[in-house]
Amino acid sequence: MTTTSRGALPLAGLLATSGVLHFLAPKPFDAIVPRSLPGGPRTWTLLSGAAELAVAAAVAHPGTRRLGGLAAAGLFAAVFPANVKMAVDWRHAPPARRAIAYGRLPLQIPLVLWGLRVARR
Numbered sequence: 001m002t003t004t005s006r007g008a009l010p011l012a013g014l015l016a017t018s019g020v021l022h023f024l025a026p027k028p029f030d031a032i033v034p035r036s037l038p039g040g041p042r043t044w045t046l047l048s049g050a051a052e053l054a055v056a057a058a059v060a061h062p063g064t065r066r067l068g069g070l071a072a073a074g075l076f077a078a079v080f081p082a083n084v085k086m087a088v089d090w091r092h093a094p095p096a097r098r099a100i101a102y103g104r105l106p107l108q109i110p111l112v113l114w115g116l117r118v119a120r121r
Contacts (some may be wrong), residue, residue, distance in 0.1 A: 005085045005089035007060050011072060022049025032082040032089070051075060059118060069119025076111040083108060
């Protein structure tokens, strides 16, 4: 396994897993869709799940890996408002749930950097 695939394939796996979960268990994703977006939350949940699957495929394939890494970085940045909504909605939740919601916010930074690192290799 090359250095490139070692970083890219786990990223593709993460994206694919999340994308599949959007279809298998959409309710938690529906709940964090910002209300300011037009249309229904389920539409955005399914669109973002499809986007994650497409980006996962692009990252996994060496010929599209650079574009896939850039798309992954963009996708991770684009879903940040959903993570902010979750943190706001869960601000009075039990401590474990608050920790999850707040922990997702800074996690986006290494995820964006991971996508950019894959794109550079």
